[in-house]
């Protein structure tokens with residue numbers, strides 16, 4: 121049976137001499153795998169739509185196992201994103217996380233829309249690092265986890281009534297000034313980080329305005345989110361290693377500039 125779907129390429133794996141297995145997140149069917157026969161050959165009709173991040177319209181022949189790709193048309197290639205090494209690295213994190221977090225053939229139109237929007241923002245030049253942290257925060261409930269972002273995990277006081285000063289990975293939420301001592305290993309965080317995390321968790325990405333986040337704030341978001349993922353998600357992200365190397369390089373260069 122032939123079916124047309126809209127999808128984003130999450131992963132590409134070479135298969136045999138000339139084929140590629142594509143993992144797609146589709147609007148209609150959720151995550152699926154399809155074989156693009158001959159797509160490794162440069163003159164193949166399927167080559168251009170079989171690249172990572174591509175958002176396309178795909179005609180697939182469904183089978184009991186992997187489907188076969190009959191046709192692929194690019195809707196959006198995210199060209200500017202591909203030409204930027206930093207943005208590409210964060211986009212890789214987005215698609216890898218999606219691939220590892222989402223079960224096959226479980227439809228989630230919300231997630232599809234979210235991934236598309238964020239890749240689009242990256243392509244338009246919005247800070248890719250911040251967009252990656254938005255995605256990681258929004259993916260937490262998709263993983264079946266429910267951190268406390270609205271009240272202190274120990275005493276239950278709400279964001280309006282008390283000041284959150286740290287995030288406990290162990291307890292899975294914010295701690296207020298009074299309760300921060302219950303976890304000595306909690307992350308001390310600024311008011312800005314509290315605000316951003318709550319915003320990332322609750323807001324609709326369609327309404328994303330201009331975002332400017334300082335390097336220090338990004339660093340806090342990064343350590344906290346990765347520590348939380350390490351503790352609860354069971355997901356190891358290959359793209360993270362490269363990002364860490366990139367950050368070290370970035371720091372090294374800014375140190376050099378200061379001298």
Ligand SMILES: [Zn+2]
Pocket residue numbers: 272273274275276277295296297298299
């Ligand atoms: Zn408290």
